[in-house]
Amino acid sequence: MGTNDPIGIFDSGVGGLTVLHQLLQLLPEENFVYFGDTARVPYGSKSRQTITHFSFQDVNFLLSQEVKMVVVACNSASSNSLSELKAKYEVPIFGVIEPTIASLSEEISKIGIIGTSATIESGSYQKMIKQKLGNKALLYEKACPLFVQLAEEGLSDSHIADTVIEHYLSKMKANSPQTLILGCTHYPLFINSLQRYFGDSVSLVNPALEVAREVHKYIHENGLENKNGRGDIRFYLSDVPRNFGSVSVNFLQREIEDITKIDIERY
Amino acid sequence: MGTNDPIGIFDSGVGGLTVLHQLLQLLPEENFVYFGDTARVPYGSKSRQTITHFSFQDVNFLLSQEVKMVVVACNSASSNSLSELKAKYEVPIFGVIEPTIASLSEEISKIGIIGTSATIESGSYQKMIKQKLGNKALLYEKACPLFVQLAEEGLSDSHIADTVIEHYLSKMKANSPQTLILGCTHYPLFINSLQRYFGDSVSLVNPALEVAREVHKYIHENGLENKNGRGDIRFYLSDVPRNFGSVSVNFLQREIEDITKIDIERY
Structure with missing residues (x-):
């Protein structure tokens, strides 16, 4: 090569x-x-x-x-x-995971992670965040399988998306994460609807x-x-x-x- | 054998x-x-x-x-x-298609068909209904890709399902179909929510x-x-x-x- x-x-x-x-x-x-x-x-x-x-x-x-x-x-x-x-x-x-973790500030402690079932259940993001930030890191993770199909149908910024986001992420929102990792290639298409849902105080991290x-x-x-x-x-x-x-x-x-x-x- | x-x-x-x-x-x-x-x-x-x-x-x-x-x-x-x-x-x-068509009454004319994109775009149900009922058949077809994931997450009879059904099927409902073919193996799980949406006058046909x-x-x-x-x-x-x-x-x-x-x- x-x-x-x-x-x-x-x-x-x-x-x-x-x-x-x-x-x-x-x-x-x-x-x-x-x-x-x-x-x-x-x-x-x-x-x-x-x-x-x-x-x-x-x-x-x-x-x-x-x-x-x-x-x-x-x-x-x-x-x-x-x-x-x-x-x-x-x-x-x-x-995509290692560079995403490297980009996280040492100052943050409350981190949300969303992705496919395979990504969330692997625990890879979680393990690497703990390695970097130690036990002060509070992690809120959620698999959001419907997001992929929503994105592929062009529905990522729609009333349906809002309903699905509420379904998956209301518990996470209650914990007030400072950062949310968009742990699936489809999820950058939800930047508008996720930012609207979580508010401007949450920074969205795009592994892409x-x-x-x-x-x-x-x-x-x-x-x-x-x-x-x-x-x-x-x-x-x-x-x-x-x-x-x-x-x-x-x-x-x-x-x-x-x-x-x-x-x-x-x- | x-x-x-x-x-x-x-x-x-x-x-x-x-x-x-x-x-x-x-x-x-x-x-x-x-x-x-x-x-x-x-x-x-x-x-x-x-x-x-x-x-x-x-x-x-x-x-x-x-x-x-x-x-x-x-x-x-x-x-x-x-x-x-x-x-x-x-x-x-x-x-599953041939026996489903065979089960349709000769008396009906307004038929809805829902399924995956592959099923709807193949035109197989539509063609066989036309062969049986001729041009008096009025067909309303819609691919409903989100249904599969909803069913697999146990959400087929939920608020999200109602929102998604409204999104996909409001035009079809306006045409008042008499019969609705559940053209995907996952869709029998939506019998409750679809019957609620369309009302009792619509009969649901289960190809399974x-x-x-x-x-x-x-x-x-x-x-x-x-x-x-x-x-x-x-x-x-x-x-x-x-x-x-x-x-x-x-x-x-x-x-x-x-x-x-x-x-x-x-x-």
């Missing part, structure tokens, strides 16, 4: 486009290979074993595309499978932005800048889902033209 | 347990093999091509278990892949019940009764999802004890 090779990103589906969006902002002269496992999406309701099996296949595919590093955009994969991925592969691999900053820093500290890049993106999916066009525009904030469908079971 | 072999059922996940429940009521002396593709669930947002590829693997697995017939519990697979399945395999294969009646009839007309059966069920899943215990009880109305996890990609 060379510095002019693309950066690989994988996600369970289209949600990782919010991570790609942030990477494009910070690293406009890199090229990218995006793989979304749309045939088997979501990962967030599935077991650690299955998520890890799928993640291995996802990385195998990206390596077949000669990427210089891998970004695990998916919080469910980052929280359940990152250590197995790092143990198996030599290529640099970045998950934090991992992009981490990758940016790593590339510059290690002289891995692409000298010939120009923001080219190659999109690969394991299925071309029915709603891909409308959903992808919301997530990436631009149109996606060329998609190659691959058989991920072969990797 | 012999008459004493089990009946095979497959579904994208746990939803097909509503079909198994109906089969157990009508055919208590048959044995069953249930496969739920929980590693790749849902099918309802995915393309016809991917649903058919998965369905082939699902039937291959069931045939490896020497089933005497196959019930496609999943509406998304029944509506997108049944003809390909029937063309490929010699074993009798039953989908209709396919069970069809299989019952076929077995008795063809002398395929199991002489040694006693309602044994063998459960196979491609993943053991985090919420399986609580969800399966709601769907099957009994506990599931022994589950075997299989690697469906091998089939």
Whole structure:
């Protein structure tokens, strides 16, 4: 692998486009290979074993595309499978959790974490926050499975979203968290409705932005800048889902033209 | 295959347990093999091509278990892949759509159909209703993707469900359908909230019940009764999802004890 090779990103589906969006902002002269496992999406309701099996296949595919590093955009994969991925592969691999924890101020103590069932139940965010902040950290965690479908239907800032947010998060709100970690690639689409619900005193942390900053820093500290890049993106999916066009525009904030469908079971 | 072999059922996940429940009521002396593709669930947002590829693997697995017939519990697979399945395999294969249409009275004309995006967009229900009732049939169709997650979280008879039903179905209600087809295995869990919303003048049609009646009839007309059966069920899943215990009880109305996890990609 060379510095002019693309950066690989994988996600369970289209949600990782919010991570790609942030990477494009910070690293406009890199090229990218995006793989979304749309045939088997979501990962967030599935077991650690299955998520890890799928993640291995996802990385195998990206390596077949000669990427210089891998970004695990998916919080469910980052929280359940990152250590197995790092143990198996030599290529640099970045998950979304570590840079998110690194971005937290030492001053805060009351932290909310929302994500898929797989992310919340893995305890990864919780464990790393405790390592950083010790026992003074008060954590309020909640899996919010309906958020993914709401986001994909363009309902993340709607009356239904408000009702669902109240259902999942009224107990958390009563604890007055200072910070809320949006621990799923789909959740940045809820920034408006969550900020409205919690009020301006709660700061929302977007792991997509934090991992992009981490990758940016790593590339510059290690002289891995692409000298010939120009923001080219190659999109690969394991299925071309029915709603891909409308959903992808919301997530990436631009149109996606060329998609190659691959058989991920072969990797 | 012999008459004493089990009946095979497959579904994208746990939803097909509503079909198994109906089969157990009508055919208590048959044995069953249930496969739920929980590693790749849902099918309802995915393309016809991917649903058919998965369905082939699902039937291959069931045939490896020497089933005497196959019930496609999943509406998304029944509506997108049944003809390909029937063309490929010699074993009798039953989908949920044909018996549902057969159950409709000739007298009705205003019919609502709800299901996944894959089911609604396939047009299978719509086409078969038009074949039966001709142009006098007025069809109102709506994909309701949030219903699956609501059902799996035990929220199918809740304030959130009422809000989501209003969002999806207010236009349909304004057309005063006489009959509403619950075109997804998860939707029988919404019978209370849908009946409350539409009122008692709307009759709800449950394809799970209709396919069970069809299989019952076929077995008795063809002398395929199991002489040694006693309602044994063998459960196979491609993943053991985090919420399986609580969800399966709601769907099957009994506990599931022994589950075997299989690697469906091998089939």
